[in-house]
Amino acid sequence: MTFGYIMLVLIFGLSLRFWRWQTTAPTWWIASLLVWLGWQFVSAFRTMDASLTRATVLHFTACVVLFFLGLLSFSRVTRLRPFWIGLTGGVLVMLAVGWRQHFGGLEETRRFLYSLPNWNALPPEFLQKAASDRIYSTLFYPNALAGAVLLLMPVTIVTTWQSGRNAPHATGWITGGGMAVLGMGCLYWSGSKAGWLIAIAQILAVIFRTPIPTRLKGILLTTLVIFGLGTFSLKYAGYFEKGATSVSARFVYWKSSLITIKQSPVVGSGPGTFMINYGKHKPAKAEMARLAHNDFLQQASDSGLVGGIAYLVFFLGGIVLLYRNNCRTARTFSIWLGLFGIFLQGFVEFGLYIPAISWLTFFLLGWQSGTANQFDKSTVHS
Numbered sequence: 001m002t003f004g005y006i007m008l009v010l011i012f013g014l015s016l017r018f019w020r021w022q023t024t025a026p027t028w029w030i031a032s033l034l035v036w037l038g039w040q041f042v043s044a045f046r047t048m049d050a051s052l053t054r055a056t057v058l059h060f061t062a063c064v065v066l067f068f069l070g071l072l073s074f075s076r077v078t079r080l081r082p083f084w085i086g087l088t089g090g091v092l093v094m095l096a097v098g099w100r101q102h103f104g105g106l107e108e109t110r111r112f113l114y115s116l117p118n119w120n121a122l123p124p125e126f127l128q129k130a131a132s133d134r135i136y137s138t139l140f141y142p143n144a145l146a147g148a149v150l151l152l153m154p155v156t157i158v159t160t161w162q163s164g165r166n167a168p169h170a171t172g173w174i175t176g177g178g179m180a181v182l183g184m185g186c187l188y189w190s191g192s193k194a195g196w197l198i199a200i201a202q203i204l205a206v207i208f209r210t211p212i213p214t215r216l217k218g219i220l221l222t223t224l225v226i227f228g229l230g231t232f233s234l235k236y237a238g239y240f241e242k243g244a245t246s247v248s249a250r251f252v253y254w255k256s257s258l259i260t261i262k263q264s265p266v267v268g269s270g271p272g273t274f275m276i277n278y279g280k281h282k283p284a285k286a287e288m289a290r291l292a293h294n295d296f297l298q299q300a301s302d303s304g305l306v307g308g309i310a311y312l313v314f315f316l317g318g319i320v321l322l323y324r325n326n327c328r329t330a331r332t333f334s335i336w337l338g339l340f341g342i343f344l345q346g347f348v349e350f351g352l353y354i355p356a357i358s359w360l361t362f363f364l365l366g367w368q369s370g371t372a373n374q375f376d377k378s379t380v381h382s
Helices: 002-015 027-044 048-072 081-115 124-129 142-164 171-190 193-209 214-235 237-241 244-261 276-282 296-323 328-347 355-370
Strands: none
Touching: 002 048, 027 296, 048 355, 081 124, 081 142, 081 171, 081 328, 142 193, 142 214, 142 328, 171 193, 171 214, 171 355, 193 214, 193 328, 244 276, 244 296, 296 328, 296 355, 328 355
């Protein structure tokens, strides 16, 4: 994180060359973001753990800085080819590591781990993770990998398709299709149940927006729902037979959040401190958790109803505003689609607390909002 903050300071310094204070983004929407961040500092004065809150507030501040960097600076940049090369290259590395883990990498890690003389003295949670076949690639957690795929795959598919569409022999369809296969493979092997359902919702949104006859659109939508949910049922039938433990665990997390909100509705328990109250409220046999697995509930639990409502208004408002104002091209729609997917995942996961996801999310929200009433320059200089 220290390295990340240093890089952010350097990027922010470079961005000042393009910085313009004028924006057409609605004042109420930007105000909701500032209220959310400001209330984190208010809540911090009553926190249950200063060290957890300090790290969390610093991270949230970085998110807001990246939002304004995208809104007021990067939205003025017209030559975006280096950006797309860097983003697509980073996604390819993430996907390649994921495929490598599935095809032998995880097994090699397990063999090395079990060859250590004191391997059975390692923490049980670590051993449980090592025994799983769920991939997580360059992230620390399979569901976090699913979140990164949901956020970044739509735009990287479109980017690779556009980069090759002018080449002969259907190169664009091959490159775009190849990227889609890599991404869907990682999503499937991550074992994220919510991720699979959200991906279906994203594809439904694409079909719904596609200018094809209504009858054909209905056939495609029906086929996708049947195939997607059928595949989901087959893959996770055993999981549900065992009682869907992760689903029931989430209800325990959410119940704890609601108890905290009821006890401290104004300032919460302090940013990042969910685990403290959860340790008090959870059943004796329930596993420990650091986060509520619901970003919106945790905001209300950690920083009170003001913080929770402000965050929901900002994120939901951004999704609605971008859909109305900045989905004119395949690329801008694909960015919105990724943000829509990560918004949905926020109800069952904690992407806000993963910088690899949240920093990009805030940056993309700001950038696309800054270009909402401009001609999409990425189609000219890409």
